[in-house]
Amino acid sequence: MAENPNAAPILFDRALLRARQSRALRAGPATFLLDRVAEDMQERLRAVLREFKNAADIGTSGDQVRNALAGRVDQLARVDLPDLESEPLALQPESIELAVSALALQFVNDLPGVLAQIRRALKPDGLLLAAMTGGDTLTELRQSFAAAEAELEGGVSPRVAPFADLRDVGALLQRAGFALPVTDVDRIVVRYDSAFALMADLRRMGATNVLVERRRTPTRRATLSRMAQIYAERFADADGRLRATFDVIWLSGWAPHASQPQPLKPGSAKASLAEAVKKLSSE
Numbered sequence: 001m002a003e004n005p006n007a008a009p010i011l012f013d014r015a016l017l018r019a020r021q022s023r024a025l026r027a028g029p030a031t032f033l034l035d036r037v038a039e040d041m042q043e044r045l046r047a048v049l050r051e052f053k054n055a056a057d058i059g060t061s062g063d064q065v066r067n068a069l070a071g072r073v074d075q076l077a078r079v080d081l082p083d084l085e086s087e088p089l090a091l092q093p094e095s096i097e098l099a100v101s102a103l104a105l106q107f108v109n110d111l112p113g114v115l116a117q118i119r120r121a122l123k124p125d126g127l128l129l130a131a132m133t134g135g136d137t138l139t140e141l142r143q144s145f146a147a148a149e150a151e152l153e154g155g156v157s158p159r160v161a162p163f164a165d166l167r168d169v170g171a172l173l174q175r176a177g178f179a180l181p182v183t184d185v186d187r188i189v190v191r192y193d194s195a196f197a198l199m200a201d202l203r204r205m206g207a208t209n210v211l212v213e214r215r216r217t218p219t220r221r222a223t224l225s226r227m228a229q230i231y232a233e234r235f236a237d238a239d240g241r242l243r244a245t246f247d248v249i250w251l252s253g254w255a256p257h258a259s260q261p262q263p264l265k266p267g268s269a270k271a272s273l274a275e276a277v278k279k280l281s282s283e
Contacts, residue, residue: 091121135165
């Protein structure tokens with residue numbers, strides 16, 4: 001069977017992601033980032049002056065979001081992101097009033113397709129509120145690994161997933177048909193005693209390398225050691241602790257509804273900009 005030339009590229013091994021998230025839960029997960037996002041989501045929804053009856057939590061690992069939204073929605077269903085991108089989300093058209101997702105969409109191969117499915121599942125004037133890592137997340141680790149591999153191995157292998165840019169996410173919301181799209185970034189800087197302590201937390205988040213094109217052989221001990229040394233040289237604070245950046249991109253948008261503010265049609269303005277400038281210059 002011929003491949004679909006319009007299909008989204010497969011960047012992430014989602015079956016491996018699910019296995020690593022399950023391992024993290026068994027070992028005792030590191031949830032500080034998800035805890036922060038769930039708390040922020042609760043605060044952001046408090047600013048929305050309406051009630052939500054039917055809601056769906058899409059792809060979030062753990063119960064943090066469910067607990068944070070207890071009492072805010074009447075029904076909150078958990079909807080998994082499928083391992084195979086050809087499988088649709090388990091959501092019926094116009095079946096929910098609110099869709100939320102916390103730290104899951106960054107591992108989706110076909111983000112435009114998933115956003116479009118969420119948009120179709122929302123009732124008119126329904127809301128999507130989601131958070132995903134993006135931007136400069138783990139830039140320190142990426143730079144340190146790249147420098148160490150270039151120095152010792154003569155090349156760089158893909159180790160940290162590519163992250164979406166804020167402007168790209170906003171454009172995807174518009175492309176999926178959301179009205180009043182809004183995106184912003186919450187930069188969280190966590191400090192560690194060493195690069196290895198950071199990597200241990202990433203394992204406990206189930207967020208280690210799940211790229212399809214990841215390196216399949218174990219990293220050389222010398223490369224790991226050099227990476228940690230470079231990290232400490234470049235990204236240490238005065239007290240010797242190391243910085244790790246997590247950029248959380250927040251995205252929200254509404255299913256279109258007649259009650260929402262509508263942009264003016266081209267040429268419908270009652271006064272021209274030229275006339276306004278002329279009037280100001282004459283005063």
